[in-house]
Each structure stands twice: as C-alpha cells, then as structure tokens.
Amino acid sequence: MATDASRHRIVLVAFDDAQMLDVTGPMDAFAEANTACERNGRAPAYAITFAGPRVGLVPMASGLELHARVSFFDESLEPDTLVVCGGRGARMAADDAAAVAAIGRLANKAARVVSICTGAFVLAATGQLDGRRVTTHWKYCDVIARRFAGIEVDADAIFIHDGKFYTSAGVTAGIDVALALIEQDLGRPIALAVARELVVFLRRPGGQSQFSAHMAAEASAADPDRFAELTRWMAEHLDGDLSIERLASRVSMSPRNFARRFAEALGTPPGKFVQALRIDAARRLLTDGDVPLTTVARRCGFNSLETMRLAFQRHLKVAPQDFRARFRSRGVVELATRG
Incomplete structure (x- = not known):
C-alpha cells in the first residue's frame, strides 16, 4: 500500500x-x-x-x-x-x-x-x-x-x-x-x-453555470411561487409545445394576460424562460453523456440542430460541440508530478 x-x-x-x-x-x-x-x-x-x-x-x-x-x-x-x-x-x-x-x-x-x-x-x-x-x-x-x-x-x-x-x-x-x-x-x-x-452530480445540470434557469429566475422573481407548478411542468416537457398559447391554456389565462403576468412574477418573458430551460437541459446532456447532437436538440425541444447551435452561440458564446469538448470527461490523467 x-x-x-x-x-x-x-x-x-x-x-x-x-x-x-x-x-x-x-x-x-x-x-x-x-x-x-x-x-x-x-x-x-x-x-x-x-x-x-x-x-x-x-x-x-x-x-x-x-x-x-x-x-x-x-x-x-x-x-x-x-x-x-x-x-x-x-x-x-x-x-x-x-x-x-x-x-x-x-x-x-x-x-x-x-x-x-x-x-x-x-x-x-x-x-x-x-x-x-x-x-x-x-x-x-x-x-x-x-x-x-x-x-x-x-x-x-x-x-x-x-x-x-x-x-x-x-x-x-x-x-x-x-x-x-x-x-x-x-x-x-x-x-x-x-x-x-x-449523492451529488459528477457535473451538476447546467454544466458550468452557478445558476440553473429556475434558480436565476427565482433569484430575481417578484412572485416565484405564482407559476411554480407550471415551470416544473415546463421543465418536464421540453420536447413538447411550450408556446405562449399552450402555456396560457394550462393556467386558464389568455395568452396576452399570461405573458404579462408571467414576466411580472418571474422577471423574464415566458419565451426567454423556455429557451433558458432548454439550454440548461442541453448542457447537461452534452456534459454527462454521448447522446448525438441531433438527439440532444430533439429531446430539449429545439426545432433543429441549427436552432440549438444558434441558441448556444447567442447565450453561451460557444457551439454545442465545443461546449461538449470543453466540459465533458477527458479520460484518465496521471497525478500531477511534484515540481
């Protein structure tokens, strides 16, 4: 030993x-x-x-x-x-x-x-x-x-x-x-x-960010509990229809009233919140597995790989494949030698 x-x-x-x-x-x-x-x-x-x-x-x-x-x-x-x-x-x-x-x-x-x-x-x-x-x-x-x-x-x-x-x-x-x-x-x-x-993530969801979309929104929210049930449902159905019309229907509100109330409560428009949720989910899949990029895009609700690429470039200033290369496992490396 x-x-x-x-x-x-x-x-x-x-x-x-x-x-x-x-x-x-x-x-x-x-x-x-x-x-x-x-x-x-x-x-x-x-x-x-x-x-x-x-x-x-x-x-x-x-x-x-x-x-x-x-x-x-x-x-x-x-x-x-x-x-x-x-x-x-x-x-x-x-x-x-x-x-x-x-x-x-x-x-x-x-x-x-x-x-x-x-x-x-x-x-x-x-x-x-x-x-x-x-x-x-x-x-x-x-x-x-x-x-x-x-x-x-x-x-x-x-x-x-x-x-x-x-x-x-x-x-x-x-x-x-x-x-x-x-x-x-x-x-x-x-x-x-x-x-x-x-009982922790090897890499926590969201990759390198201190805050998930939920945490970031709640940190600045005026009323984080108002749409809590809805935002949890959104996170579980990223590959589905998360249009304003669909979301408004789930909470029995008109699209216009819903969009205004959601932004007031969470400090961000519903469309931007959905985009952040999808990017968070994609970062986790890119970091923790070998799922093909097209599958990642589909599972996270992006219309295409190109749509996901544009979202990553806009919000993270990096392409999805480069994000994966930067944050995923790099295999076995020897212990640092003493200098």
Missing part, C-alpha cells in the same frame, strides 16, 4: 470563521476517492492535511470547531495541491500580510492551487491571480473585482481552471471542483463512484 510520502499531498487551509462545508466538502470527496481506490484494488491516492492558522482548534462560522494538526505557517509543508477554503476569516485574512505571505509560499510550492468560495480573496492578495480569470461566491464577485483590479471575474461559473489555479464558487462548489480534480487524477469511474457515494 502507498505510504503518505508517496501519495499526492493535499493541504486544505482554513482560517478562523471558515465556512465549514468549504473544508469538509472537498475533504470528504478526496477521502472517499481513497476509499474508492481501495475498493478497486488500487492504493489510496491522496495524503490529506488540514492546516489552520495555528495547531489546535479552528472555529468555523457555524460554531463548530475543527482540529488542525499543523499550522499553514509551517514552512515544512509541501503540498502538491493547495486548497484555500473560504468564509469570513478568509476575506479578513486578505488584509493580514503574514497570512498572505504564508499562503503565497505554499502556492509557489504546489503544482495545483484551488480556492473554495471566498478563499479566492487570499489568493488574489498574493498577486498570483493577476491576469487570470477567476470566480468566487456570486455575492462577492463585485467586491473582489473592485478590490483586485488585476483579475478577471466570472460571476456565473461553478469553477474556473486557469493555469495551475482553480477557483470555485460558493460552498458546495468546492465539491464540484474536488470531483473534477479526482476525475483528472484518477479517471471517470473513480470520480463517479465518489459522486454516487456523496
């Missing part, structure tokens, strides 16, 4: 008042990957270390505490993958010169550097994200963009890979990026086994 010294070394860093799931979500994913390796007759792949601002208990924002056996100021730490977890403490640590210097040293040593949620603030403070495209929790995207002018912020992405840096969105997105790294390191079967064990 592989020893800790021969495994890929993952160091998860957290500050006081950390978001607990930023730490435990990725940690459980990597630990489950070790278990999945053993079930498949392979040696555990990862040696996982939790590092805090000091040895001892690190308080989480929830009031619980995690025990750190090592401090991230310890210069003997040699991470292959560094994971900087978010929370209020991480945002505050971006103003702590000693903490920023310590994280910068660890990032320089690591072959791969990951931020979870607002952990991106600390990495940005090191200057190592300058000139790179990054993401963080949607609530703080404007804040980090104003504070660190040298970075390009994408508020929509679940996670972004730029060079050796991976930045992820809020909280549960830490599991998404951990699964992506596991798939990169150990292959899709192990990553799928981990996802099944954690």
Whole structure:
C-alpha cells in the first residue's frame, strides 16, 4: 500500500470563521476517492492535511470547531495541491500580510492551487491571480473585482481552471471542483463512484453555470411561487409545445394576460424562460453523456440542430460541440508530478 510520502499531498487551509462545508466538502470527496481506490484494488491516492492558522482548534462560522494538526505557517509543508477554503476569516485574512505571505509560499510550492468560495480573496492578495480569470461566491464577485483590479471575474461559473489555479464558487462548489480534480487524477469511474457515494452530480445540470434557469429566475422573481407548478411542468416537457398559447391554456389565462403576468412574477418573458430551460437541459446532456447532437436538440425541444447551435452561440458564446469538448470527461490523467 502507498505510504503518505508517496501519495499526492493535499493541504486544505482554513482560517478562523471558515465556512465549514468549504473544508469538509472537498475533504470528504478526496477521502472517499481513497476509499474508492481501495475498493478497486488500487492504493489510496491522496495524503490529506488540514492546516489552520495555528495547531489546535479552528472555529468555523457555524460554531463548530475543527482540529488542525499543523499550522499553514509551517514552512515544512509541501503540498502538491493547495486548497484555500473560504468564509469570513478568509476575506479578513486578505488584509493580514503574514497570512498572505504564508499562503503565497505554499502556492509557489504546489503544482495545483484551488480556492473554495471566498478563499479566492487570499489568493488574489498574493498577486498570483493577476491576469487570470477567476470566480468566487456570486455575492462577492463585485467586491473582489473592485478590490483586485488585476483579475478577471466570472460571476456565473461553478469553477474556473486557469493555469495551475482553480477557483470555485460558493460552498458546495468546492465539491464540484474536488470531483473534477479526482476525475483528472484518477479517471471517470473513480470520480463517479465518489459522486454516487456523496449523492451529488459528477457535473451538476447546467454544466458550468452557478445558476440553473429556475434558480436565476427565482433569484430575481417578484412572485416565484405564482407559476411554480407550471415551470416544473415546463421543465418536464421540453420536447413538447411550450408556446405562449399552450402555456396560457394550462393556467386558464389568455395568452396576452399570461405573458404579462408571467414576466411580472418571474422577471423574464415566458419565451426567454423556455429557451433558458432548454439550454440548461442541453448542457447537461452534452456534459454527462454521448447522446448525438441531433438527439440532444430533439429531446430539449429545439426545432433543429441549427436552432440549438444558434441558441448556444447567442447565450453561451460557444457551439454545442465545443461546449461538449470543453466540459465533458477527458479520460484518465496521471497525478500531477511534484515540481
């Protein structure tokens, strides 16, 4: 069996008042990957270390505490993958010169550097994200963009890979990026086994977006419950007739009144909402399977492959086949070598 010294070394860093799931979500994913390796007759792949601002208990924002056996100021730490977890403490640590210097040293040593949620603030403070495209929790995207002018912020992405840096969105997105790294390191079967064990998507529906069409509409809706039953039905019948006339009939309204009331309640016209639902569904099929493009278009309610292509170009600035190539599995890749 592989020893800790021969495994890929993952160091998860957290500050006081950390978001607990930023730490435990990725940690459980990597630990489950070790278990999945053993079930498949392979040696555990990862040696996982939790590092805090000091040895001892690190308080989480929830009031619980995690025990750190090592401090991230310890210069003997040699991470292959560094994971900087978010929370209020991480945002505050971006103003702590000693903490920023310590994280910068660890990032320089690591072959791969990951931020979870607002952990991106600390990495940005090191200057190592300058000139790179990054993401963080949607609530703080404007804040980090104003504070660190040298970075390009994408508020929509679940996670972004730029060079050796991976930045992820809020909280549960830490599991998404951990699964992506596991798939990169150990292959899709192990990553799928981990996802099944954690009862999550290997890639969540909608591909790379932080929000599905439902979530995006509800976030800005004046009355999200008014058409809740209808929008659920729409999502289940994307390959059917979702014209304004048909939808209005289902809720016993005139087409004109329905279109006006729907837009008032959800903040978007029914036609645009239907288009967003169909794009979401197509992204999931393109990401998670080998369904032919023409079949994807048909199942999602596009009149033709060309109609789907135009919708993708208009809304995502990418063709469906290019989206599939970018976000689907790329097969087995060896563990990152130590530099």
